[in-house]
Amino acid sequence: MNAPLRNPEAAADDALIEVRGLTVDFLGGRKAVRAVGGVDLSIRAGEALALLGESGSGKSVTLRALMRLLPESRTRIAGHLRVDGHDVLALKRKALSAYRGGTVAMIFQDPGLALDPVYRIGDQIAEAVMRHEGVSRAAGRARALELFERVHIPSPARRLDAYPHELSGGMRQRAMIALALACRPKVLLADEPTTALDATVQIQILLLLRELQRDLGLAVIFVTHDVGVAVQVADRVAVMYGGHLVEVGASGDVIGAPAHPYTQGLLASRITPDSPKGVRLPTIPGSPPDLADPPPGCPFEPRCAFAVPACREGLPASLAAGPSHAARCIRLGVPAA
Amino acid sequence: MTDLDPRDRGGPAQPLLTVDGLVKHFPGKGGFLGKGPAVRAVDGVDFSVMKGETLGVVGESGCGKSTTARLLMQIARQDRGDIVFDGELLGSRALDLKAYRRQVQMVFQDSYASLNPRLTVEESVAFGPKAHGLSAAAALSRAHDLLRRVGLEPRRFGGRYPHEVSGGQRQRVNIARALALEPRLLILDEAVSALDKSVEAQVLNLLTDLKQEFGLTYIFISHDLNVVRFMSDRVMVMYLGRIAEIGPADAILGAPRHPYTAALLASQPSTDPEARLEEAPLTGDPPNPINPPPGCRFHTRCRFAAEVCRTREPGLDPVAAAHFAACHMASPGSGHPDAPPVPMAA
Amino acid sequence: MSIQTSLATGDPVAAVAAPEIPAVASRGYWGSVLRRLVRDPVAMAAACVILAIVLAAIFAPLIAPMDPFKGSMVRRLRHVGDATYWLGSDELGRDMLTRLLYAGRLSLFMGVLPVVIAFFVGSGLGILAGYAGGWVNTLIMRVVDVFFAFPSVLLAIALSGALGAGILNSIVSLTVVFVPQITRVAESVTVQIRNRDYVEAARVSGANPFTVVRVQVLGNVLGPVFVYATSLISVSMILASGLSFLGLGVKPPEPEWGLMLNTLRTAIYVNPVVAALPGVMIFITSISFNLLSDGLRSAMEVRQ
Secondary structure (H helix, E strand, O other): OOOOOOOOOOOHHHEEEEEEEEEEEEOOOOOOEEEEEEEEEEEEOOOEEEEEOOOOOOHHHHHHHHOOOOOOOOEEEEEEEEEOOEEHHHOOHHHHHHHHHHOEEEEOOOHHHOOOOOOOHHHHHHHHHHHHHOOOHHHHHHHHHHHHHHOOOOOHHHHOOOOHHHOOHHHHHHHHHHHHOOOOOOEEEEEOOOOOOOHHHHHHHHHHHHHHHHHHOOEEEEEEOOHHHHHHHOOEEEEEEOOEEEEEEEHHHHHHOOOOHHHHHHHHOOOOOOOOOOOOOOOOOOOOOOOOOOOOOOOOHHHOOOOOHHHHHOOOOOEEEEOOEEEOOHHHOOEOO | OOOOOOOOOOOOOOOOEEEEEEEEEEEEOOOHHHOEEEEEEEEEEEEEEOOOOEEEEEOOOOOOHHHHHHHHOOOOOOOEEEEEEOOEEOOOOOOOHHHHHHHEEEEOOOOOOOOOOOOOHHHHHHHHHHHOOOOHHHHHHHHHHHHHHOOOOHHHHOOOOHHHOOHHHHHHHHHHHHHOOOOOEEEEEOOOOOOOHHHHHHHHHHHHHHHHHHOOEEEEEOOOHHHHHHHOOEEEEEEOOEEEEEEEHHHHHHOOOOHHHHHHHHOOOOOOHHHOOOOOOOOOOOOOOOOOOOOOOOOOOOOOOOHHHHHOOOOOEEEEOOEEEOOHHHOOOOOOOOOOOOOOOO | OHHHHHHHHOOHHHHHHHHHHHHHOOHHHHHHHHHHHHOOHHHHHHHHHHHHHHHHHHOHHHHOOOOOOOOOHHHOOOOOOOOOOOOOEOOOOOEHHHHHHHHHHHHHHHHHHHHHHHHHHHHHHHHHHHHHOHHHHHHHHHHHHHHHOOOHHHHHHHHHHHHOOOHHHHHHHHHHHHHHHHHHHHHHHHHHHHOOHHHHHHHHOOOOHHHHHHHHHHHHHHHHHHHHHHHHHHHHHHHHHHHHHOOOOOOOOOOOHHHHHHHHHHHOOOOHHHHHHHHHHHHHHHHHHHHHHHHHHHHHHOOO
16 A cells, blocks of 8 residues: 555666665654655666755755765664665675765765865875775876866866865865766765855756766766756656655656645745746745654645645555656545556 | 835935945955955945835855945945935935944845844844833834734744744844834845745745835845846846846846846756756856956856957946946947947937 | 961852853853753763862861861871871871861862953953954954963963962962963954854944943853863862962962972872872862863753
């Protein structure tokens, strides 16, 4: 009955990333906070998925769980996480460090999280290549130069010797992408990497990511709160709300014909060039659920205009809204394949 | 539109705010004796804001929009240039700083950083009125009125600390705090940029209501062109400390005359998967305001740049009714191959 | 006996409690700090040790088994565990337990009072320098820099030497040592706070600078400065003991840990355990103050 929410096209066996029943609890407070409440997801090699949601929806936590970047002492991760044959939650120290960078790499909103301010960028990349592939420093440097050319950094040989603070915002972001690609990962996780950038620079980085994904056959999970950005980078969009994946589908379907009331509300409250002036914007009443005390059934039920008593009886199953489109809303009726 | 404000002096035809030749250079760091070349944050800006209108300001980092806001608030002092508020020159006997600041207030981008973590929400809102001589009780009741007006029940929210309310609620508190002194001009510096989209819509609706109710004039600074178009009557586009284009919102964002405005518009990712961009409208980052390029400041990134753009800085010339652009292509006889022909002398 | 009377007026407990005055300014924030502090076992253990030492010092006349000044030439340098002298006796045959209890009064007093005075003076100067900026800042901070040119131990000794031995002069010289340090911390915190959006918002509301500082700056600056000041108490105690050890602070026969360490040093080969006891007290007290200060810092950092 409770069919997992997945892309019906992606059979489980050809999935590069396979997430089943992922839950993440933050401990330490008086009450455990369930940041992610059971996410199912599968992504094939070379596929780009956008994880769309607002702050507190659990999108970044899901991404960090895939990389095991959450502080182990204060979080409890459960579920089944399989990436390129690795059982991610079972990885031991050494295997984990090979997995990070070698199989899965991550880029952040703030390049400062990835780039060390006191080392030249070229040395950082060469260092990562040497450590992972056991090659000489010269080979590492050569790879760094090749990567700088790959991410279209002008005069790459000179820029390799720059410190992070000597580069402009867009260049730093490109350098971070180069570092992430240093060990030839199969999966690139992107946590709002363009949010802090200017519009004219953001579009350059988005285009670069799409080019790299296509040319290198990377699987990409791109976390964002911006619908336009999601559509620009990804073919498939997954919408998160209150720690749950509420809707998944091809981006044209999810954005063009949203099936979940939350997605509908989110899109309706967006301002577009056609929004008539002087008319009140439609809004979603209320505020996102308190994750320490979530609503019993559908996470969106307290704010939903279509809520009925049945919505409170448990998390709705993932139901088909189209051939490659599913949502967790009881109004859809037919269970997803 | 609204009742005439008793503080109004020159009538509706007189601009509420006129800025003339505003210049602010920050001393550079580094170099010998710690003095490097100056950062030319705002480098000669003139504009005016009419009573009751919303002027949108857009531009990228380093374009000077935030510095302009800080100069208008007099958090920083301009090196040169005049600020005229409702016909009175700021700093003249008729308009001292204190009287000016009562009429001009600002809402900052970071809702958390702009509230004192050690004060409750109602204390923060009551601070301004109290500082202007209202009794503690009167200031508190004024704070409660305003909190209620921005949609926060004072009994529930008044006693809370900033970290105990959500981002959208904090920004409502900041709006209430700015309104506590009954300003006539409100500067909104990326006031909704940090909010989630569904919350952003709520706050924008609130701003629209407040403007009507209190007869406010807004300067609305944002990097989101759709939001600026929705909120503004007129729009000013800034690039490297100068105005690139200014005019009616629909003209600027519907039929831009400056290639930079056009590129900004084209850089917005579309929500239509069929209309995805395949090529970036501009390459590279915005240049550093320490060393703006000679001639037109945009020529290093402009695909239409001609010889004249590298040598001569274009003036802000009229291109249509109330629409001005600083581009040689829009200026007849500028020497740019794509410039319109010089009209025949009458 | 003049020292006894000055002790009675300068109650060490009042001196310890004084820096907590900012706690009243905003109950909500300090309440949550207190809650977090109570949950920190290390800080709580340190606080208990300090409380025990303070109480023991205050009630020394009631709990001390003997007279701190009455010695016996025949019962000198008894060992720890003696039937009469539980913690042994010193080189003049006085009961060590009694003297250690009484010595806590002067040692704590001299550890805490200079820091309290320096906290108020230094915070005032630092906030003035940080908020006013410009030439006021330059003037205050350059003077502070001059004091930083000397190591604090050397400065304390030089000042005490110049002023002459005595408790009051020791306190004055220790205060002078700590004022520049606290000023510098208060100044840097103030400069940070001053540029926060909420302070700018308060400034543009047209409030006068005094009101802005009182409402918006003070509470946010005094917190971190207070934490820093508590960490100086241990330094102050050690410096005060050092001055007494050198004969520049408390004069014999008054009991004071540093002075006791000095006079017992001749007995180090005869009865090393007893000779080390005052040092142990200094160590325990100062490390407790440091641990409490660390706990306080982490309790104040979290904002959730």
